[in-house]
Amino acid sequence: MASILNNAQNTNIHGGTFIINDKKGTAPSLDVLYKRVASNAILNAGGRADEVRCHPGTRKEVISRIEKWRDAPEGLTTSVFWLSGPFGAGKSAIVQTIAERCNEQGAPQANFFFFRTDISRNSVSPLVATLLHQVILLYPSVRETVATVLSANPLIFDCLLEEQLAQLIVVPLRAVQKSSASYRPLVLLIDGLDECDSDSKAGQQRILRAFDNVLVKQRHGVCLFRLLVASRVEPQISMSFKRLSTPFLPLYLNDDYSPETDIRLFITDEFKKVKSTHLLAYTLDETWPSVEDIDGIVEKSSGQFIYAATVMRFISNSSASPMLSLGKVQGVSESAGTSSPFSQLDAIYTYILSRADDQQALKDIFHAHSYSTNIKPQDPFIATHS
DSSP states (O other), rough: OTTTTTTTOOOOOOOOOOOOOOOOOOOOOOHHHHHHHOOGGTTTTTTOOOOOOOOSSSHHHHHHHHHHHHSSOSSSSSSEEEEOTTTTSHHHHHHHHHHHHHHHHTOEEEEEOOTOOTSSSSSSTTTHHHHHHHHHHGGGGHHHHHHHHHHHHGGGGGOHHHHHIIIIIIIHHHHHTTTTTTTTOOEEEEEEETTTTTTOHHHHHHHHHHHHHHHHHHHSSSOOOEEEEEEEEOOOHHHHTOOOOOOOEEEOOSGGGGGHHHHHHHHHHHHHHHHHHSTTEEEEOOSSSSSSHHHHHHHHHHHHHHHHHHHHHHHOOOOOOOOOHHHHHHHHHHHHOGGGGTHHHHHHHHHHHHTOOOHHHHHHHHHHHHHSOOOOOOOOHHHHHO
């Protein structure tokens, strides 16, 4: 240990407190990074509540289009892909499937899944840190580069988003690209952009603007990363995409991508699981469920996987006979309340409707619709928002 009295002679010291700091230039710490990472936002990091990957055999055309974009030679594709669709169309399942297929196929990817009700991943602040953490795992050689940047500016995660991307994503990736003879662009997957800062919505626009500015600056150089964004089609997001200087490839999940065929396959396979694994499977005969039963669920799904998934989860997890559970699903009324197997789904749709800009117009539509259907004015959304 070093001493402040090295080579001292004829010295007498009585009392006093002496502190020796023997620090010899330790490597810059990445602690400032890890404090900002949102582990819940990372695929398979243990924080995501549900597995939402695509059911085997479904969404083949959509997945194929995304992977062709991912693998296209530089100059023959855009740097940005926008996957959009209504709530429940299966966007998150597609993004998760793409991420897992990237891992299986050796395509480098980093991901961030926004989620409205999880405070650790419903804002802009942890985005770059979380992506950077995954970049370091992919390319350990950039640790020192990143540590140097963080040491020089420990407050960089409070800087403008564009500055964070430039210093903490572009700089490390450029170092990797220069040291590699066969660099493959990193795929950044951002799911649920519409669930980021859903109250102010400003964060959604900031993210797209920041990525656009960074991509524009590297337009004439080597492509370091490609960006896939999945979201619902909301005015501020659509407008932000239209204002991008970077060309983007849009894909909207509509009927062109045969959702009913995929939903039917999913339902059929799930019923097979019920008939082989449910505790009361022995009470079911070979003719159950009927073609009409499956057709009914497909029709009520209206192209949205979330309805079919909710139905099948209810039937699979219920301790009651699957026949009785299916009967309850078929007979449920729109005003069934919290006892409904769709109570969680109802809550989500109620939230979505409550965010509409013109609430009066929305109420007028619901009241007009109630005269042509069996919906009662006492039903949850109409009653609470009239």
